[in-house]
Amino acid sequence: MFVTVTLSLLEGFLGTIKLFALTLLLSLPLGLILSFGSMEKLGVIRYPIRFLIWVIRGTPLMLQLLVIYYGPGIFFGVNIWGGSPSGRFTAALVAFVINYSCYFSEIFRGGIQSIPVGQYEAGQVLGMTKKQIFFKVVLLQVIKRIVPPMSNEIITLVKDTSLARVIAVYEIIWNGQAFIKSSGIIWPLFYTGAFYLIFSGLLTLLFGYIEKKLSYFR
Amino acid sequence: MPILEVKDIHKSFDSEVILKGISFSMDAGESVSIIGSSGSGKTTLLRCLNFLETPDEGTITVQGEQIFDAHAPALKPEEIRERRLHFGLVFQQFNLFPQYTALENVCLAPKITSEKPDIKQIEETGRKLLDQMGLSDRMNNYPHQLSGGQQQRVAIARALALKPDILCFDEPTSALDPELTGEVLKVIRGLAEQKTTMIIVTHEMSFARDVSDKVIFMDGGVIVEQGAPDDVINNPKEERTRQFLAGYSGIRK
Numbered sequence: 001m002f003v004t005v006t007l008s009l010l011e012g013f014l015g016t017i018k019l020f021a022l023t024l025l026l027s028l029p030l031g032l033i034l035s036f037g038s039m040e041k042l043g044v045i046r047y048p049i050r051f052l053i054w055v056i057r058g059t060p061l062m063l064q065l066l067v068i069y070y071g072p073g074i075f076f077g078v079n080i081w082g083g084s085p086s087g088r089f090t091a092a093l094v095a096f097v098i099n100y101s102c103y104f105s106e107i108f109r110g111g112i113q114s115i116p117v118g119q120y121e122a123g124q125v126l127g128m129t130k131k132q133i134f135f136k137v138v139l140l141q142v143i144k145r146i147v148p149p150m151s152n153e154i155i156t157l158v159k160d161t162s163l164a165r166v167i168a169v170y171e172i173i174w175n176g177q178a179f180i181k182s183s184g185i186i187w188p189l190f191y192t193g194a195f196y197l198i199f200s201g202l203l204t205l206l207f208g209y210i211e212k213k214l215s216y217f218r
Numbered sequence: 219m220p221i222l223e224v225k226d227i228h229k230s231f232d233s234e235v236i237l238k239g240i241s242f243s244m245d246a247g248e249s250v251s252i253i254g255s256s257g258s259g260k261t262t263l264l265r266c267l268n269f270l271e272t273p274d275e276g277t278i279t280v281q282g283e284q285i286f287d288a289h290a291p292a293l294k295p296e297e298i299r300e301r302r303l304h305f306g307l308v309f310q311q312f313n314l315f316p317q318y319t320a321l322e323n324v325c326l327a328p329k330i331t332s333e334k335p336d337i338k339q340i341e342e343t344g345r346k347l348l349d350q351m352g353l354s355d356r357m358n359n360y361p362h363q364l365s366g367g368q369q370q371r372v373a374i375a376r377a378l379a380l381k382p383d384i385l386c387f388d389e390p391t392s393a394l395d396p397e398l399t400g401e402v403l404k405v406i407r408g409l410a411e412q413k414t415t416m417i418i419v420t421h422e423m424s425f426a427r428d429v430s431d432k433v434i435f436m437d438g439g440v441i442v443e444q445g446a447p448d449d450v451i452n453n454p455k456e457e458r459t460r461q462f463l464a465g466y467s468g469i470r471k
Binding site: 127 | 270300302305309311314315316330331360361362376377
């Protein structure tokens with residue numbers, strides 16, 4: 001039984017990892033774009049983006065999942081996601097990407113704005129372009145500063161993927177819970193915790209390594 | 219022909235007028251010190267020369283070429299980049315790039331801003347400059363491993379690496395502990411002896427008097443008095459200059 005459960009949970013965990021990895025892959029660049037938008041001088045760009053960030057950070061992710069999955073069907077009469085598992089997965093991915101881009105954008109904004117203006121000015125008087133200043137001077141300093149908050153947020157994402165269950169996306173908790181109905185046992189559900197722990201443990205080690213790698217400068 | 223001619227520079231921030239018509243000129247190989255109390259507009263003037271601020275009025279001419287005119291259409295970013303390279307700027311707070319070693323700080327801009335960088339040549343020049351700054355054993359240290367005085371000397375080498383026509387110093391020793399100012403002043407003095415064209419905003423009066431060819435005293439956004447250091451610092455004509463200098467009792471005659 002233990003082997004059967006472990007295999008089933010591993011399969012579910014694959015779904016978890018997939019959602020985690022794709023969310024990360026898409027929301028990191030999108031978050032960077034949003035952070036630039038939220039620092040834009042033009043109000044027409046800045047205000048809508050700040051409004052979006054406020055709404056997304058101000059409402060539960062679980063609610064956002066439900067709105068994104070059921071919303072189109074309820075408000076426009078078309079279920080754009082379809083009823084298949086892959087359609088539900090896509091809906092969940094969209095909700096996660098929107099949610100996490102907003103959180104990441106605030107972390108990026110904090111990191112970028114914490115760089116002293118003197119760094120930009122030094123680059124300018126040395127004849128660098130804006131792009132060169134960002135990529136050659138500022139970026140690594142920003143990365144160094146945002147590693148701790150990012151590691152926090154990314155570890156939260158690992159566990160937040162379990163929320164996708166509300167729109168029936170197959171992930172590890174879903175599979176664990178299935179054993180209650182099928183075999184009348186609850187321990188597989190508790191056992192899922194071990195998977196999360198091991199994975200976030202690995203991430204903690206990874207972020208510790210990155211932090212150490214970047215400790216050569218201050 | 220003067221190397222630099224500044225005419226009637228005005229600058230306001232919001233409603234506060236900082237510069238009220240600054241005009242001066244200097245010749246190649248001269249060092250000019252700008253003295254005056256905080257808020258007199260010295261730093262803003264340097265920032266205008268380096269295109270970190272845009273003057274509301276006035277012109278800036280380098281070697282006969284007018285590089286800024288407040289009435290001309292706004293300059294494009296690439297024009298600004300090209301023209302500001304006539305000047306170098308050493309900041310009060312050094313502003314070294316923390317993730318690069320001393321040598322990398324000096325070589326970064328020459329490497330990434332030239333079309334076909336000769337890496338070997340650039341690094342060779344960088345080493346020479348750091349050596350000249352007395353930092354030959356510090357080239358591979360990161361800024362946080364250096365003292366303030368060493369950091370400022372790296373910053374001077376970094377500015378020199380781009381071979382500016384005029385090197386500007388914005389209170390280069392004001393952020394340093396008193397025992398470290400000497401090493402930085404010594405380096406600047408060395409540059410003056412080599413006839414490097416320099417504008418130095420400073421509160422070090424005896425240094426200004428001993429090193430510069432000309433001293434400018436600014437107050438309230440105007441140049442109150444300018445001339446030979448002996449005249450301005452030892453025998454000021456204007457009452458305001460006298461009052462200002464009275465605050466510096468430590469100046470040896």
